[in-house]
Amino acid sequence: MAIARPIRLLGAFSILLVLVVVFYISHPTQTFINLGSRLKDGMTRDPLLDPTGEPEGILWRAEDNDYSPDSENSARINATLLSLVRNEELNDLIKTMEDLERTWNHKFNYPWTFMNDKPFTEEFKRKTQAVTKGKCHYELVPKEHWEEPEWIDGELVKESNKMLEEAGIQYADKSSYHRMCRWNSGMFYKHPALANTRYYWRVEPKVQFFCNIDYDVFRFMQDNNKTYGFTINLFDAPESIPTLWPETERFLAEHPEYLADNNMMEWLVDDKLRPEHNKKANGYSTCHFWSNFEIGDMDFFRGERYEAYFNHLDRAGGFFYERWGDAPVHSIALGLFEDASKVHWFRDIGYRHIPYFNCPNSPKCSGCKAGQFYEGASFLAKEDCRPNYFKYVGTH
Ligand SMILES: Nc1nc2c(ncn2[C@@H]2O[C@H](COP(=O)(O)OP(=O)(O)OP(=O)(O)O)[C@@H](O)[C@H]2O)c(=O)[nH]1
Numbered sequence: 001m002a003i004a005r006p007i008r009l010l011g012a013f014s015i016l017l018v019l020v021v022v023f024y025i026s027h028p029t030q031t032f033i034n035l036g037s038r039l040k041d042g043m044t045r046d047p048l049l050d051p052t053g054e055p056e057g058i059l060w061r062a063e064d065n066d067y068s069p070d071s072e073n074s075a076r077i078n079a080t081l082l083s084l085v086r087n088e089e090l091n092d093l094i095k096t097m098e099d100l101e102r103t104w105n106h107k108f109n110y111p112w113t114f115m116n117d118k119p120f121t122e123e124f125k126r127k128t129q130a131v132t133k134g135k136c137h138y139e140l141v142p143k144e145h146w147e148e149p150e151w152i153d154g155e156l157v158k159e160s161n162k163m164l165e166e167a168g169i170q171y172a173d174k175s176s177y178h179r180m181c182r183w184n185s186g187m188f189y190k191h192p193a194l195a196n197t198r199y200y201w202r203v204e205p206k207v208q209f210f211c212n213i214d215y216d217v218f219r220f221m222q223d224n225n226k227t228y229g230f231t232i233n234l235f236d237a238p239e240s241i242p243t244l245w246p247e248t249e250r251f252l253a254e255h256p257e258y259l260a261d262n263n264m265m266e267w268l269v270d271d272k273l274r275p276e277h278n279k280k281a282n283g284y285s286t287c288h289f290w291s292n293f294e295i296g297d298m299d300f301f302r303g304e305r306y307e308a309y310f311n312h313l314d315r316a317g318g319f320f321y322e323r324w325g326d327a328p329v330h331s332i333a334l335g336l337f338e339d340a341s342k343v344h345w346f347r348d349i350g351y352r353h354i355p356y357f358n359c360p361n362s363p364k365c366s367g368c369k370a371g372q373f374y375e376g377a378s379f380l381a382k383e384d385c386r387p388n389y390f391k392y393v394g395t396h
């Protein structure tokens with residue numbers, strides 16, 4: 001019996017449709033990751049509620065490669081876990097190290113590098129090395145990387161910090177906090193001990209990790225040409241950075257050639273989600289990658305564009321006269337000078353630094369609630385800048 005051509009086509013189409021549906025139902029993770037692009041209507045629902053798997057592409061696994069701790073020819077690349085930390089934070093650091101070793105590093109045995117403006121104690125060295133099979137390095141931060149540069153006016157710092165503190169800016173009157181922010185902005189990658197290292201994963205004491213990660217995260221960065229990976233995207237306190245954006249604009253006017261073609265400008269200058277923030281920060285949305293977590297390629301920071309930008313900011317003095325954080329500084333630089341495709345959201349890395357989370361929906365995770373962004377007072381919900389990031393840059 002002859003079947004009319006349109007009916008035959010319809011039949012074929014239906015079968016194809018069923019196949020597609022079956023494929024998507026049986027591959028929920030991939031389906032979601034394939035949608036990893038812009039959320040044009042903003043974030044109507046937290047993407048972390050959807051099933052999250054591993055990123056696409058070839059992933060290096062500990063079962064298939066040599067990641068044994070002492071191997072000379074291991075599959076490890078040029079990378080280290082990196083922590084600026086004080087001796088007094090030892091116990092908090094150990095808990096964090098145990099988290100990261102359990103979920104990831106006991107499989108890959110990457111080295112740890114600890115940095116401090118004061119010498120580490122023997123107890124610190126003994127107890128940290130006991131947590132990992134990876135090699136631990138203990139480094140002193142040179143004074144010239146830590147202390148205020150000579151052009152900073154001490155009297156002016158005191159006065160302006162007093163005013164910031166009165167305006168409610170946390171840590172504004174702690175000189176160590178300002179130094180730490182400047183060091184994380186423009187100094188860490190200049191430490192001689194890191195001269196032969198390209199990638200770093202920044203780790204702070206007290207942060208938590210919740211999900212098993214079964215691939216070499218550093219290799220992932222290298223293989224996919226990623227410059228920077230983040231977990232959490234936030235608004236900043238505009239009072240801590242009133243002149244950061246104006247200085248940035250001045251720098252850009254001198255160096256328009258540094259602006260990347262596929263940059264993240266819209267995310268940096270949005271004035272719709274929190275107009276007051278943009279106004280008080282003089283044109284900057286204050287949105288940033290929360291830098292207590294970062295996995296990065298130090299070649300970016302060591303490159304001409306970032307170096308010139310940091311030097312410009314350093315001369316302007318806002319690390320001390322205001323309270324510029326390394327988070328907005330890194331974020332603005334990446335947003336202006338780097339191609340947006342080179343920044344990666346590590347949605348699969350369950351992470352917490354009080355009071356915020358990145359907690360994916362995955363059987364690999366335990367100890368956090370999928371899609372929970374904050375813990376504590378409800379005003380914290382407003383600090384979430386992911387809606388803008390996903391809208392203007394994407395969910396990749
Ligand atoms: N060695 C050393 N490490 C420091 C100093 N100040 C801060 N750090 C480290 O720098 C990182 C960031 O400091 P935090 O005090 O956690 O700053 P924060 O995350 O903005 O503040 P919290 O919300 O209180 O955690 C942590 O890893 C600290 O251990 C310092 O003066 N010396």
Ligand SMILES: *[C@@H]1O[C@H](CO)[C@@H](O)[C@H](O)[C@H]1NC(C)=O
Pocket residue numbers: 078195196197198299
């Ligand atoms: C490691 O990275 C640094 C900085 O990018 C580079 O100078 C060095 O050649 C690299 N070493 C190896 C073995 O790849």
Ligand SMILES: *[C@@H]1O[C@H](CO)[C@@H](O)[C@H](O)[C@H]1NC(C)=O
Pocket residue numbers: 223224225
């Ligand atoms: C990464 O960059 C190299 C060199 O530019 C290129 O050959 C390679 O295809 C890129 N890989 C990916 C995954 O984009």
Ligand SMILES: [Mg+2]
Pocket residue numbers: 204292353
């Ligand atoms: Mg902290």
